[in-house]
Amino acid sequence: MTGIANPVEIYNQLYAKSPDIETFEQAALTDASAATERTPPEDIYAPQAATLVQARPLTELETFYEIKLDSGLELGHEPGQFVEISVPGFGEAPISVSSSPTQRGTFQMVVRNVGNLTNALGKLVAGDRIGVRGPFGSEFPVHDVMKGKDILLICGGIGLVPVRSAINYVLDNREDYGHMTILYGAKTPADRIFADEQQDWSKRDRVSVLETVDDPDEGWQGHVGRITALLPLVLVVPENTIAVVCGPPVMYRFVLEELKKMGMSDDSIYLSLERRMKCGVGKCGHCQMNGVYVCQEGPVFQYSTIREVMEAI
Ligand SMILES: Cc1cc2nc3c(=O)[nH]c(=O)nc-3n(C[C@H](O)[C@H](O)[C@H](O)COP(=O)(O)OP(=O)(O)OC[C@H]3O[C@@H](n4cnc5c(N)ncnc54)[C@H](O)[C@@H]3O)c2cc1C
Numbered sequence: 001m002t003g004i005a006n007p008v009e010i011y012n013q014l015y016a017k018s019p020d021i022e023t024f025e026q027a028a029l030t031d032a033s034a035a036t037e038r039t040p041p042e043d044i045y046a047p048q049a050a051t052l053v054q055a056r057p058l059t060e061l062e063t064f065y066e067i068k069l070d071s072g073l074e075l076g077h078e079p080g081q082f083v084e085i086s087v088p089g090f091g092e093a094p095i096s097v098s099s100s101p102t103q104r105g106t107f108q109m110v111v112r113n114v115g116n117l118t119n120a121l122g123k124l125v126a127g128d129r130i131g132v133r134g135p136f137g138s139e140f141p142v143h144d145v146m147k148g149k150d151i152l153l154i155c156g157g158i159g160l161v162p163v164r165s166a167i168n169y170v171l172d173n174r175e176d177y178g179h180m181t182i183l184y185g186a187k188t189p190a191d192r193i194f195a196d197e198q199q200d201w202s203k204r205d206r207v208s209v210l211e212t213v214d215d216p217d218e219g220w221q222g223h224v225g226r227i228t229a230l231l232p233l234v235l236v237v238p239e240n241t242i243a244v245v246c247g248p249p250v251m252y253r254f255v256l257e258e259l260k261k262m263g264m265s266d267d268s269i270y271l272s273l274e275r276r277m278k279c280g281v282g283k284c285g286h287c288q289m290n291g292v293y294v295c296q297e298g299p300v301f302q303y304s305t306i307r308e309v310m311e312a313i
């Protein structure tokens with residue numbers, strides 16, 4: 001099956017030859033076309049070596065990472081895009097970039113420890129090396145559609161991770177955008193991520209931040225309940241607003257219903273969707289939703305373009 005790739009298989013072959021990350025990267029670069037006849041000539045499967053500058057726990061399950069490419073080059077991503085992160089011997093996984101491209105020299109991500117790769121990553125510390133492919137996928141339309149508009153960001157759980165890239169991009173180019181409203185929902189107060197940054201954001205010019213949790217603890221004084229309960233609390237001018245939704249799959253249908261009630265058109269709503277991925281570059285088909293390749297056409301979609309796609313929402 002020419003052109004169909006399984007990068008995990010390729011990584012494991014390379015790792016067997018070169019368990020050290022430096023020689024691993026060299027082998028990856030030189031062997032990218034020779035490792036398997038299914039590998040296309042481009043180096044889209046070859047990871048770049050990178051070093052963890054910071055690795056610190058955010059919650060019980062999530063870890064924050066700051067990463068520097070060993071080449072010294074910028075990652076060159078746009079808000080909303082993802083990278084494929086590899087730990088030699090454990091394969092790789094798609095992870096959103098959480099920092100804004102306006103931050104130079106390093107990039108950031110947050111990883112929830114759920115399985116094989118994320119577990120291996122969770123054991124690494126500052127100074128350890130990883131592999132990075134990408135950036136891949138589509139982006140939040142910060143360069144065109146969002147410009148001059150009010151922005152309504154609706155994030156559940158670690159859905160805030162990719163959206164944070166857009167938030168910081170907008171804050172670094174504040175004069176180009178209208179009011180920014182950030183709605184964030186977490187299961188419990190202990191599950192909240194970037195709580196300090198949310199406070200900082202709320203102090204910025206023309207920014208509102210509202211948070212809610214499903215299950216409060218004794219110290220929680222904020223809103224309680226689903227994120228949809230926050231929507232009636234915000235003032236939205238539908239014809240001048242772009243909404244972005246990112247969170248667990250169950251959230252989308254309910255949020256979309258509320259946005260429709262508020263008068264938002266399907267064209268003005270952008271969704272970031274998560275699907276199981278392998279190659280990340282449109283070759284293996286793992287991420288398909290009825291013919292739509294989420295790794296290439298997404299993960300960010302204008303709602304009107306996927307409204308009719310079965311399995312999308
Ligand atoms: C575009 C994109 C962006 C993402 N961004 C982030 C991010 O910023 N941070 C983050 O933490 N995660 C992110 N994810 C999710 C992340 O990629 C997965 O959690 C990761 O792939 C898990 O890899 P693993 O090897 O650690 O887990 P695995 O060992 O693959 O297992 C993960 C979990 O999925 C289950 N599972 C495994 N295979 C399947 C299958 N075929 N079908 C159903 N369930 C299965 C396992 O039982 C386990 O519970 C993103 C995913 C995508 C597609």
Ligand code: FES
Pocket residue numbers: 276277278279280281282283284285286287288293294295296
């Ligand atoms: S992940 Fe391979 S085609 Fe999308």
